[in-house]
Amino acid sequence: MNQAENVLEMRAVSKLYGSRPVLDRLDLAISTGGIVGLLGKNGAGKTTLLRCALGLAKPQHGTVTILGEPAWNLSASAKELIGYVPQTPQLYHWMRVQHIIDYTGSFYRRWNAQLARDLVADWKIPPDQRAGTLSVGEAQKLAIVLALAHEPDFLLLDEPVASLDPAARREFLKVVLEIAAGGSRSVLFSTHITSDLERVANHVAILQNGQISFFGELGELKDQIKRLRLISTNTFPERFELPGILRQRIEGNQALVTTRTITPELLDKIETSWHATVEIQDLNLEEIFLELHDDE
Amino acid sequence: MAADFLFQVFPNSGLPIYRQLLDQVRRHVVSGRVSEGDFLPSVRQVALELEVNPMTVSKAYSLLERDGVVEHVRGQGMRIAPRPKPSENGSLRERQERLLPLVEQVAAEAYQLHLSSAQVKVLIDRVFKELDGK
Numbered sequence: 001m002n003q004a005e006n007v008l009e010m011r012a013v014s015k016l017y018g019s020r021p022v023l024d025r026l027d028l029a030i031s032t033g034g035i036v037g038l039l040g041k042n043g044a045g046k047t048t049l050l051r052c053a054l055g056l057a058k059p060q061h062g063t064v065t066i067l068g069e070p071a072w073n074l075s076a077s078a079k080e081l082i083g084y085v086p087q088t089p090q091l092y093h094w095m096r097v098q099h100i101i102d103y104t105g106s107f108y109r110r111w112n113a114q115l116a117r118d119l120v121a122d123w124k125i126p127p128d129q130r131a132g133t134l135s136v137g138e139a140q141k142l143a144i145v146l147a148l149a150h151e152p153d154f155l156l157l158d159e160p161v162a163s164l165d166p167a168a169r170r171e172f173l174k175v176v177l178e179i180a181a182g183g184s185r186s187v188l189f190s191t192h193i194t195s196d197l198e199r200v201a202n203h204v205a206i207l208q209n210g211q212i213s214f215f216g217e218l219g220e221l222k223d224q225i226k227r228l229r230l231i232s233t234n235t236f237p238e239r240f241e242l243p244g245i246l247r248q249r250i251e252g253n254q255a256l257v258t259t260r261t262i263t264p265e266l267l268d269k270i271e272t273s274w275h276a277t278v279e280i281q282d283l284n285l286e287e288i289f290l291e292l293h294d295d296e
Numbered sequence: 297m298a299a300d301f302l303f304q305v306f307p308n309s310g311l312p313i314y315r316q317l318l319d320q321v322r323r324h325v326v327s328g329r330v331s332e333g334d335f336l337p338s339v340r341q342v343a344l345e346l347e348v349n350p351m352t353v354s355k356a357y358s359l360l361e362r363d364g365v366v367e368h369v370r371g372q373g374m375r376i377a378p379r380p381k382p383s384e385n386g387s388l389r390e391r392q393e394r395l396l397p398l399v400e401q402v403a404a405e406a407y408q409l410h411l412s413s414a415q416v417k418v419l420i421d422r423v424f425k426e427l428d429g430k
Contacts, residue, residue: 180350200349217355219314281310282311
């Protein structure tokens, strides 16, 4: 595969369940190398997006290309380069952990048995236990091992850490970082736990109303979206009519305004129009996420 | 010579991680804790140690390089660059202009705190003295 190519390209993708559009002419392009966090509220369509990306669900409109191939018609050799951990892992409950690993490995030409053994040991998954008797967290860890051991070029994870405890989550994030450290492999993972994303993701995609409302560097997002605390000697109007305002709360001569982009012009305008002093507050990802979803 | 660098980041802060790294290197340079010729740890090393994305670290490093704080040495990594000579940094006026926004900020804060320009100067002199002592 051409390294400069996008690992995933979704163009004008619409996916409807009944008459309800979950994805609504969605565009998303993910380039090779790096970790992209897909962020969205419960029910925003994160799972649907990942399933469409993998060719497990067929959108009614638009095109999906993964590793240079149409998602709905993936060749076996492309599938071999993809790793996927679904939200609810499907494991053969009657098989023992080690047997599932050996069985899964037999499907892949590139299977790193040593890596699988190391992860099982590190994550303390009992190798002789039947999958059906594993705890939710252990089952999720096993699913992650199965998705990692063939050393995929593109790893897609659907809420991979939802049922892991904080220690296991950090372990998992470390593995994801090691995968991406080489620069040639890509990871896309959905989550609603913003703190995990803040640590490891270099890009964030925010899924909102069936579309990607923000895609870019995480640092850029934090640089752009700011909350302004305004205090004036005069009383503020009831509403500020300024471009890029996401949310505003005004109380007499005090105001809190969240803005999508902060420019010196905007600050000048506020200072001169309302004789206000401006304090710029940084927002972390969770706060940004909440501010972006305030109108819903 | 590799500098003893102990980066610390708070991923859940509103300040992007790359900015936190930038600030720490700058502070280390200004305070004299690292000096010209010291090497920064590699991107990979920092990323794995802090458990953050390598691209974030590399963004911080390239911005430091752009600003002339560090220089890239082929095969060896990032080295703290010599402080540019006054002439390379522009005329006196240009250099003053560059500092102006920070001074304005200091003046505004001082005004809020009812500190006079002379009282602020005492602080500035103290900080300068500490720097020269290093």
